[in-house]
Amino acid sequence: KAGVTQTPRYLIKTRGQQVTLSCSPISGHRSVSWYQQTPGQGLQFLFEYFSETQRNKGNFPGRFSGRQFSNSRSEMNVSTLELGDSALYLCASSGDSLRGETQYFGPGTRLLVL
């Protein structure tokens, strides 16, 4: 099986712009979670989607949003980018969000906001 894929791998944006990141889960996985990883804050949970519905949400401002499509692919959007949004954005997929199955992470999208 192919692993979790994320596109793009690297991205440079300027303050005020918006960005959309994409995540394709492992085939058959219906749960996709998004995370922000920075050296200062570590790995922080953004949100989880399961069968096109947001099941859980972290403590991030409304500028961070996401969605999941019927094929389980997910996108994350950040509007009005700030310098502090520079980070590695990771997504992870698992089979069933209700049973806490093993999550498989993608390689991440490294976003730099100038």
Add this chain to the structure above:
Amino acid sequence: GESVGLHLPTLSVQEGDNSIINCAYSNSASDYFIWYKQESGKGPQFIIDIRSNMDKRQGQRVTVLLNKTVKHLSLQIAATQPGDSAVYFCGGGKSTFGDGTTLTVKP
């Protein structure tokens, strides 16, 4: 609220030694805990998990211990190898993670 945290940011061991990486969690953390390994430039990789109704679980060269009395979690790596050099962090469910311990294995 929920939180997990690691005791030491770095750990250096000799090849062949056993490594122990620790993590503490707060009252309301998840009912299962996971250890991840993250190598430079890669996403986190699942190592082993443990449910809160267990106190020990073993995998290949790894053992996770859960002490619910003191709210402490540890990862033991037996016969540490250079390929084990990475950042290790614990997680509580899918939404709470520690900061990570950088393990360096000296040949």
